[in-house]
Amino acid sequence: MVQTSSPEIRETAEGRGSPASAPPAPPTPEYASWISQDRSTDPAAVTMRREAAELVERVMAHYRDNTTHEAQEQWTEPVSNYLDADRWRRETDAVHRSVPLPLAMSSELPGPNTYKAIDVLGIPVLITRDRQGAIHAMINACRHRGAKLLEPGCGVQKRLTCPYHSWSYDLAGQLRGVYAEKTFGEVPREGRSLVRLPAGERAGIVFVSLDPAAEPDLDAWLGDLQPLLAGMRLAECHHYSTSELTSPNWKVTLDGYLETYHFASLHPKTVFETNLSNMMAHDTWGPHQRIAPALRPIARAVELPPEQRDPGECVGPIYWLFPGLAIAGGWRQKIAVSLVLPRTATESVTQQIILLRDPAVTDEERQAADRFGEWFHEVVRDEDYATTYGVQQGLEALAGTDFVFGRNEPGLQHFHRTIHQHLDTAHRAAR
Template identity: 80%
Template sequence: MVQINSPETQTADDERPLPPPAPEYTSWIGQDRSTDPAGVATRQEAAELAERVIEHYINNTTHEAEEQWTEPVDNYLDADRWLREMDAVHRSVPLPLAMSCELPGPGTYKALDVLGVPILITRDRKGVVHAMINACRHRGAELVEPGCGVAKRITCPYHAWSYDLSGELRGVHAEKTFGEVPRDKRSLIQLPVGERAGIVFVSLDPAAEHDLDAWLGDLQPLLEGLRFADCHHYATRELLSPNWKVTLDGYLETYHFASLHTKTVFETNFSNMMAHDTWGPHQRLAAALRPVADLAELPAEERDPGDIVGAIYWLFPGLAIAGTWRNKIAVSIVIPRTATESVTQQIILLREPAVTEEERHAADQFGEWFYEVVRDEDYATTYGVQRGLKALAGTDFVFGRNEPGLQHFHRTIHRLLDEASR
């Protein structure tokens, strides 16, 4: 993974180059012919969702919450509250930290850091996923640098102790002089891990016992029907981003499309027009795509939902999957680092591998477009939000009725903090 952005490199509005042209996309949901129950249910739900979005287009409306929501600015500033959020949220819930296709077969891994915890996710020779602390049990050296890769064994660069992909200690260099080492007591420290619907969830608490099926609830069959596990990992980039809540606020509404994304997102999406659904802490924003203007009058059987709806599935606390009904998908994982900084992994998935030069060029253009829009428009703006927080201390933000995603996100955080304080 390559870190490619920092606030210092961001430019003023009048200095930014014109964004690349919006990538062409093709719908996948309308072409899917899978007969499994999850796929059939997902296509049916997609058709119903398209009808809801068409209704919003016809009436020039959007999904609305019952009332506005106010959030104290101090909740973004308070370093003690940030620590409590990390304990109540990121150290307590199963975190979506990888897509299954980032570990496409036996002997693959993904390494990353979450709140100072070095994590190594692996797929062993039997295809089973494991998660463990990315630190040698000899002297604590980092075993694998952040990123994705392939390995038969994990060997420590410091003293060459080696582990298999399940984390079991297999080799101790010069054990004759070092002294015998009990393998079962020096294997890598395991973290709870589970794989559902093409997404890998990890807990930072080694003693946690999460029920992933209950955590995902009724959303799980819809995700399974989207067949993310069958996708191909094309590329990953990292961007620095501000406070995790400041960052994620920008992912959870379509109200800003016309003003912030005038020459990018707004060219393909209507602004302030969406359907909204929640499943426990998770949610989906279904934005209205421009072709709805031409397709609204057609009979339902002649419409492809993927040409009408831009569906963004959002898993708490920080995974956004955009382009879920298309052949090219952009995944964003927002991971807190400090009270004022987070990092965003931007992962590009393809329904079919990019084999030809033309296919690779199209995939590159797609990834570049998302990267530049997020860096130069979304994050340039949210860094500005963060710079103004101290001056606004003691006041509050207001989330409109047309921003139900923001309300649901913050309401969930408040609930988890309340539960943790009992």
């Protein structure tokens, strides 16, 4: 089910957006742990559980000392780096048009003859799983006259038929039929397949490169993070829903995903009800990272022996794949995935994907899944994005100044440092 929505923001006397209604109560029962129930002997699952136990110990040390992970120093980022349209083009060329993009969860294409269509930087991308289960990606445009084959969303389709003149393709993108070919003239099949894009599937995530000539090494791209992602067994989850939000400049938007410093002030009646603020562990794997905030039950678990602690109740890790996929709740029964993609220099789009460990079959299960998705959607829209739209509004007036990222915001520092590195690499390659 695909829903679209735009931020509904009112202006307050203080000039900051506020929700149109009272903030939703945190769906505390929806945070049931999965990791404590997992008994898989798969090496990736064993690695994940061992890593989870170690991560809990690290976060507990912060809880005991009332500290958080800190970078060595502060970082300043010129405001002009958010404003410059030319820089935005160079960033998207060096990043989004160059690296493997995580554009779908495997469970969005749950079986043979399924697809996900998504627009990325104005490029219509079509991801398919063919009848043998293999993943493909291609430009979502007919080779006859360029018409879009499928509108954005997920679904089942045994044959891709152009709505304009009924040319048809199989799920691998091969041209299979030309309507009225006798009068049109013979069309060589091998020369009119859909334009393919490099694609691959790892750990329940589908990656696509926008450069048809790219040869991405996904194992190298994910590195040592891949076993931890695989241990969450995301490919076994069930896709429940996808909703969509418009959002500001992609970096303004993503800055809000990469720190826990704002939980108490921005989310006092929602996220802060379940998460402690400004208390987390932080790890990086190449361009990727994980922030792991402390959850409130850690106050009780700190007194328990290690074997009695439930990692899923103590820590809420968010695995973040560069350049814009956040996986929250990977140790739980319900998982919230955020995919942030730039659209223009001043606007991005966010897909919120809800995954379930078990399919919602009964009315009660569907209502619980709906509450979880609605809570996630409303908090991001009415609290996070209401504030970041205010940030966007003030950027031009702050031109010539810079932002400062604190030592307690290592995720932001790593994100911006990685962007700078990709720009530097692209600049050297162009010389």
